Structure formats: C-alpha cells, structure tokens
Amino acid sequence: MSRIVVVGAGLGGLAASALLAQAGHEVTLLERASTVGGKSRRLDVDGERIDSGPSLVTFPGVWDELRRRLGAAGDAGEIELERLPEVGRYHFDGEEVTLPVPPDHRWYPAWKRFSDLHAPLAGDVTSLLVADPLDRRSLPALRRLLAVYGARLSTRAYLDGLTWMPDGLREIIAIHTLNAGVSPSQTPALYASMPAVMAESGVWVPRGGVYEIPLALARMADAAGVDIRTGEAVTRIERGRVTTAGGSFAADLVVTALDADRVAELRGRRPRPARALSCSAVAIYGALRESLPAHIAAHSVILPTKPEALFRSLAAGDEPADTMAFVNLYRAGETYPNRRSTVAVLLTAPADGSDYSLEHPFVRREVDRISRAMGLDGSITELMTDAAVLDPRYFGSFGEPHGALYGAARPLWMSGPFHRPAHHDPRTPWLWRVGASVHPGGGIPAVLGGAMIVTSKLLARHPA
Numbered sequence: 209m210s211r212i213v214v215v216g217a218g219l220g221g222l223a224a225s226a227l228l229a230q231a232g233h234e235v236t237l238l239e240r241a242s243t244v245g246g247k248s249r250r251l252d253v254d255g256e257r258i259d260s261g262p263s264l265v266t267f268p269g270v271w272d273e274l275r276r277r278l279g280a281a282g283d284a285g286e287i288e289l290e291r292l293p294e295v296g297r298y299h300f301d302g303e304e305v306t307l308p309v310p311p312d313h314r315w316y317p318a319w320k321r322f323s324d325l326h327a328p329l330a331g332d333v334t335s336l337l338v339a340d341p342l343d344r345r346s347l348p349a350l351r352r353l354l355a356v357y358g359a360r361l362s363t364r365a366y367l368d369g370l371t372w373m374p375d376g377l378r379e380i381i382a383i384h385t386l387n388a389g390v391s392p393s394q395t396p397a398l399y400a401s402m403p404a405v406m407a408e409s410g411v412w413v414p415r416g417g418v419y420e421i422p423l424a425l426a427r428m429a430d431a432a433g434v435d436i437r438t439g440e441a442v443t444r445i446e447r448g449r450v451t452t453a454g455g456s457f458a459a460d461l462v463v464t465a466l467d468a469d470r471v472a473e474l475r476g477r478r479p480r481p482a483r484a485l486s487c488s489a490v491a492i493y494g495a496l497r498e499s500l501p502a503h504i505a506a507h508s509v510i511l512p513t514k515p516e517a518l519f520r521s522l523a524a525g526d527e528p529a530d531t532m533a534f535v536n537l538y539r540a541g542e543t544y545p546n547r548r549s550t551v552a553v554l555l556t557a558p559a560d561g562s563d564y565s566l567e568h569p570f571v572r573r574e575v576d577r578i579s580r581a582m583g584l585d586g587s588i589t590e591l592m593t594d595a596a597v598l599d600p601r602y603f604g605s606f607g608e609p610h611g612a613l614y615g616a617a618r619p620l621w622m623s624g625p626f627h628r629p630a631h632h633d634p635r636t637p638w639l640w641r642v643g644a645s646v647h648p649g650g651g652i653p654a655v656l657g658g659a660m661i662v663t664s665k666l667l668a669r670h671p672a
C-alpha cells in the first residue's frame with residue numbers, strides 16, 4: 209500500500225482519489241477551497257440555486273464506467289440524469305436550427321448523410337475516452353475512426369473536404385471544438401464527429417443540477433476511504449512530501465489535478481514563457497423575474513458572425529468583435545428545486561485574466577446580440593432580478609493564471625496521447641497528472657475518462 213496525496217478536488221482529483229483508494233492505497237485529497245468541485249460550483253443567486261461551470265453532461269457511458277470501476281463505492285454515486293430533447297438550438301447568420309436537424313429543414317439531407325457516418329462511432333469514442341489510445345485493446349476503435357477521417361488530420365481539414373455540406377451547417381459542426389477551448393484547425397478530425405455522436409448518445413443534465421456530480425464523486429471517494437481535506441492550500445510539491453499552509457503530508461506518490469502551469473509553480477519551476485492558451489469564459493448566472501417565452505430552448509447556441517475571426521482573437525488573447533455564446537434556461541421546478549426560472553449565459557472569452565461585469569462593453573454588446581438572435585424583446589440581463597458573473601480573473605484564481613479553461617493550447621500533433629506535459633514523466637516517477645489541462649478535450653468526460661486512464665497506469669506500476 210502506498211501513501212498517495214492527490215492535489216485539487218475538482219472532478220479530476222475526486223475521481224482519481226476514489227479510484228486509487230478503492231484499489232487499496234492510503235489516499236489523502238487536498239483542496240484549497242472550502243468546498244469540492246473546482247470549476248463545478250453551486251451558487252445562490254437571489255435565493256435560487258444555480259450550478260456554475262459545466263452545465264451539460266455528454267457521453268454518459270463514461271460516468272457509468274467510472275461507477276463500475278469503483279465497485280461497492282460506486283453505489284454511493286447514484287445521480288439521475290435527464291436527457292435534453294435535442295443537442296441544442298443553434299443561431300447562425302439569421303438561420304435557426306436544432307441538432308439533430310429536423311426532417312423538414314433544408315439541411316436535413318446533409319445532416320442525415322453526416323450523421324449516418326458519424327453517429328455509429330458513439331461507442332468507439334466512449335471506449336477511447338476511458339482507455340489509453342496506445343493500448344493494444346484500443347486498436348479496433350482507432351481503426352474504425354481512422355477509416356472515416358482518412359488523411360485529413362484536423363477537424364477543419366476534414367469538414368472542408370465535405371464539399372456537399374451547406375456552409376452554415378459546416379460552421380455549426382466546426383464550432384463545437386471551442387468546447388475543447390481551441391479552433392477546428394487545432395483539434396483532430398475526430399472532433400468533427402462530436403455533434404452527431406452527441407445527438408446519438410444524448411446531452412444530459414443531472415436532476416438537481418450539475419453540482420450533483422462533484423457531490424456524488426465526493427460520496428464515492430468517501431466510501432472508498434479517501435481522507436478529503438478542504439481548506440488545505442498546497443504551497444509546495446516535491447518528491448516524498450506535499451506542503452500546505454498548515455502542515456505537510458508525506459507521500460510515496462503525488463497525483464496532481466491542477467492546471468499544469470500551477471503544478472510547475474508549486475514545484476518551484478520558472479513560469480513558462482507566454483504562449484497560446486485555450487479559451488476562457490464570462491459566465492453570467494441570473495434569477496429571472498418571469499420565465500422566458502415557451503419557444504426558447506433549454507440550450508441555445510449563438511454563433512459569432514465570423515467564426516474564423518473569433519478563433520483568431522481567442523488564439524491571440526484579444527477581445528473578439530463577437531463570440532460564441534451558450535444560453536441555458538432552467539424553467540422553474542424543472543432541473544433545480546427553484547420557485548423561479550434561472551438562466552446561464554456563457555460567453556466564450558479570451559484567456560486574458562481580466563474581470564468583466566454586466567456593464568463591460570463586450571458583455572453588453574454580446575448580451576444584446578444574443579437576446580436579439582433568440583427573439584427576445586429586450587436584453588436577457590434586464591429580465592434578471594440578480595446575477596453573478598464569473599470571469600477569466602475568477603477562473604485564473606485557482607486554474608491557469610489567465611483563466612484558460614483547459615490550460616495551454618497545443619499544436620495538433622501534440623493532441624491525444626502525445627501531449628505535453630504527459631500524464632507521467634519517467635524523470636519524475638513519483639508524480640502523476642490528471643485534470644483538464646492534461647486531457648485534451650477538457651470537459652467532464654475527458655477529465656473523468658482521463659482519471660480512469662491515468663489511475664490504471666499508476667496501479668499497474670504500484671499495485672496496493
């Protein structure tokens with residue numbers, strides 16, 4: 209049995225600590241905040257519950273697999289996932305369309321052709337999310353995927369090759385790569401499949417809100433025997449020891465679930481020179497005076513007028529002319545036990561470390577634009593009785609210092625199993641990494657799947 213210290217109780221750290229304790233190791237999980245969850249947090253806005261950070265759960269098979277691997281402790285992780293009726297309602301260039309595209313829409317034949325090819329990959333993508341792609345057992349799934357994309361390596365190159373696809377639909381499919389924080393020319397072709405795979409396997413929200421996920425992970429970690437300590441800010445990570453403001457913890461192995469740049473600081477390394485980062489967000493959470501009209505969907509996506517211009521601005525860290533926005537509507541009593549409807553407006557923003565308020569020109573401009581696109585009479589923020597705004601400065605206060613949600617943006621060839629820093633470097637055999645900045649894709653399935661991949665590698669070398 210090894211003494212393992214896991215640093216950071218976001219989704220990655222919670223999952224990794226539970227898996228390691230379940231395997232028989234003595235695990236301590238250190239979290240500097242007073243609550244677990246990291247970017248997933250529960251807010252009270254004017255007396256109503258709103259969960260901040262991640263809002264949608266995709267690839268529910270990853271959650272099931274995590275619970276399965278946790279054996280008896282997995283029983284403590286029950287949550288009730290509710291499927292949204294569609295992937296989302298998209299607004300682009302005056303067009304409004306849902307995914308999957310309905311049969312009466314002029315883009316339906318193109319969507320059907322696309323979906324017939326990509327939706328069957330849902331099982332392969334899920335299995336690759338929880339297994340090392342370099343593992344021999346991943347080969348059949350990899351082969352099937354490569355047969356679809358051929359020599360077109362990036363999402364952009366692949367989609368541009370589909371000359372039969374209407375341009376508007378192509379842009380709607382392409383912009384999903386921003387969910388991984390970068391443009392379609394920086395992600396592997398595999399990302400092109402995501403909208404069709406999501407339409408097949410569903411987009412889900414836990415009853416009660418997404419914060420039910422860290423709560424369930426904490427219950428499973430506790431059941432597996434993890435010593436969870438909140439309010440413990442780690443100040444130094446070194447071989448054999450993790451130091452906090454209040455003391456120190458002996459460790460045979462350390463698993464960090466922090467942003468890779470934060471880990472470098474805590475190991476006393478010099479900060480890395482400036483480089484391209486993944487995107488950040490300005491997230492507005494509001495309690496509504498009255499519900500929105502019945503035609504407003506649970507999940508709306510408003511695209512920028514010129515996606516390529518947005519990708520360039522985000523890569524340069526500059527304020528874009530306009531951006532991609534999500535609007536998530538929670539009608540009274542539906543997801544949350546709230547009396548009133550609530551809404552989350554998530555604006556994709558550059559990782560500039562800045563603070564933003566409702567009065568910031570970028571925020572005002574975008575809120576007005578998306579309210580118009582959704583067919584509202586006035587600005588959506590005017591319908592709020594109160595709002596909380598989380599911005600790149602906030603995300604930078606505990607993640608990548610400029611607020612980049614998934615850390616540094618990597619070149620295409622470094623995505624997947626070749627990314628740097630690696631999960632594990634033979635020069636520091638005591639240190640392992642999980643979390644959004646080392647798992648390309650970065651969202652809940654990548655972080656949970658990544659924790660499963662990394663802990664099985666660790667356990668192969670260090671059985672309890």
Ligand SMILES: Cc1cc2nc3c(=O)[nH]c(=O)nc-3n(C[C@H](O)[C@H](O)[C@H](O)COP(=O)(O)OP(=O)(O)OC[C@H]3O[C@@H](n4cnc5c(N)ncnc54)[C@H](O)[C@@H]3O)c2cc1C
Pocket residue numbers: 215216217218219220221238239240241244245246247248260261262263264265266440441442443465466467470489491554603606607613642643644645650651652653655
């Ligand atoms: C606005 C927004 C919307 C999103 N939407 C979605 C979505 O709809 N679907 C989806 O799948 N994903 C979504 N994501 C992504 C998802 O939330 C993240 O990828 C995931 O939560 C990251 O988890 P993590 O464990 O890697 O990191 P984090 O959540 O950043 O956890 C890191 C933890 O480490 C702690 N920590 C930091 N420094 C220290 C220290 N020195 N000592 C101890 N602890 C420390 C932090 O307090 C934090 O708890 C969204 C993210 C945001 C911000």
